[in-house]
Amino acid sequence: MTGRFITLEGGEGVGKSTQSRALAAALRARGIDLIETREPGGSEGAEAIRKLLLEGDGDRWSARAEALLFAAARADHIEKTIRPAIEAGAWVICDRFIDSSVAYQGGAGGLGVDMIRALHDLGSGGYLPDRTLLLALPSGEAASRAAVRDRCGADRIGGRDEAYHARVAETFERLAGESDRFRRVDAQGTPQAVTDRLLAALADLLP
Template sequence: MRDARFLSLEGGEGAGKSTQARALAAALAARGIDAVVTREPGGSEGAEAIRALLMQGEATRWSAQSEALLFAAARADHVEKVIRPALAAGQWVLCDRYIDSTRAYQGVAGGVDDAAILALHAFGSGGLLPDRTFWLALPEELGATRAATRDGVAADRFARRGRDFHAAVADAFSRFAAAEPQRFHRIDATLPPEAVTQAMLDALADWLP
């Protein structure tokens, strides 16, 4: 059985993470690799219940600190019930958002200390990090346009936040990628979807049959 791998897809609104997670899973399946596609917040029954609390309502429903706690609780259940069992079974896991989204949205953009977020992650999820993280980089204006086209009036609490907030999120991912070049791979999300998928496959070439 091939070694299991844990991959996360990160980025701002409208970057195409969900679409690309499914496309990458299909490309891996064509190479004989079984991959579980999951998401955050959510992915397990308990985490999906918390997702409803986080994503619905007014933008001011929760403070950044409260959000960080809720995300940590959702992630703890997700890791315990889905991610670790899949990895133990030899499967690859592709996660649409993970800890770096909390660090970007609640941390850099929301003002919560990064060390506090990582401490919550260490307690709740054993500090589990992806083997590789794909940052789907997209200009904030283009991401906002794509997200508006996708969501219309159904945009969630985070998508509805202002331009300064989303600019801070984009800056956060850029900083994370610079600080952890071995884990982060910047992917140009302005490329056609097929080219984005291929860029991720190219970044996995050392692990692929």
């Protein structure tokens, strides 16, 4: 079987983590061997960096420092987890990848798309997914879902203000319009309905 690398992207509250698990279960039911992973994280080194990135005060790191830490975590993640799985013929389902860095540090953080992509080229050779599934919700619904999720405390990036997250969403929409790698998926409705839409967006890749 040919290995495939699939990423789920989107702003806060759109259901990426829930749908990553549901999509993985649906693909396994079809006989596909896969691993589930996430960013930041997914390898021993990247998980150590994840704590640095997501814990502490909101101004703990500048946008540049964040971008460098994400790039370092991603390089280790690809080398230790993603590439070996793909080369072994497995699928990889990843909750966030380079497009999140472009949207958060590049778009919302003001560093620009080119700088983030240059860091990705340096750290990871520009490695990209076979398909990126962008989960999309109206901003009000996404904010409501994120508020429910974060009642026990948001991480330092998720807890930023509405204007920051609006810039994140705008950047994701722009990215989706610029690349054939993306499929924009409506995240409204029941979880099963959303999972069905994700599967439909992968139909051309399924064995």
